[in-house]
Amino acid sequence: MEIATFAAGCFWGVEAAFRQVSGILGTSVGYTGGSLENPTYEDVCSHKTGHAEAVRVEFDPARASYERLLEVFWDSHDPTQRNRQGPDVGTQYRSAIFYHSPEQKDAAARSKQRLEASGRFSRPIVTEIVEAGKFWPAEEYHQQYLEKRGLSSCKI
Numbered sequence: 001m002e003i004a005t006f007a008a009g010c011f012w013g014v015e016a017a018f019r020q021v022s023g024i025l026g027t028s029v030g031y032t033g034g035s036l037e038n039p040t041y042e043d044v045c046s047h048k049t050g051h052a053e054a055v056r057v058e059f060d061p062a063r064a065s066y067e068r069l070l071e072v073f074w075d076s077h078d079p080t081q082r083n084r085q086g087p088d089v090g091t092q093y094r095s096a097i098f099y100h101s102p103e104q105k106d107a108a109a110r111s112k113q114r115l116e117a118s119g120r121f122s123r124p125i126v127t128e129i130v131e132a133g134k135f136w137p138a139e140e141y142h143q144q145y146l147e148k149r150g151l152s153s154c155k156i
Contacts, residue, residue: 005098007052008077009085013154023064080123098132
């Protein structure tokens with residue numbers, strides 16, 4: 001098992017996208033990349049903690065490659081929007097890949113370069129690629145939020 005962590009706007013839809021991939025062993029939504037220990041949703045929404053809403057993905061690399069996870073990440077949001085996705089605005093909605101190993105860092109950088117060179121987006125990709133730090137699981141009501149409500153996505 002390996003772990004990957006991604007931030008791509010509101011974590012509900014991002015988590016749902018990853019849960020559709022074969023080889024995913026589990027997901028958890030939470031907060032990472034900030035300064036406050038054990039933040040709450042209200043803390044993160046205050047825009048004072050520096051955390052991003054993120055999804056931690058546990059996966060079997062023999063069944064779901066990290067490169068496949070990167071494809072899901074790029075397809076699940078607009079990586080050209082800084083600190084927002086759709087109507088959600090704030091640093092907690094930034095686009096970021098939090099790598100857990102040098103191999104993930106390199107794969108993420110190569111993937112971002114390929115996407116930039118593809119011409120798929122007319123604006124620059126602003127996704128951060130940063131080392132993973134402490135991940136704080138979000139409150140239980142946020143976990144698998146869309147599934148609990150019988151929804152498959154929250155695309156706008």
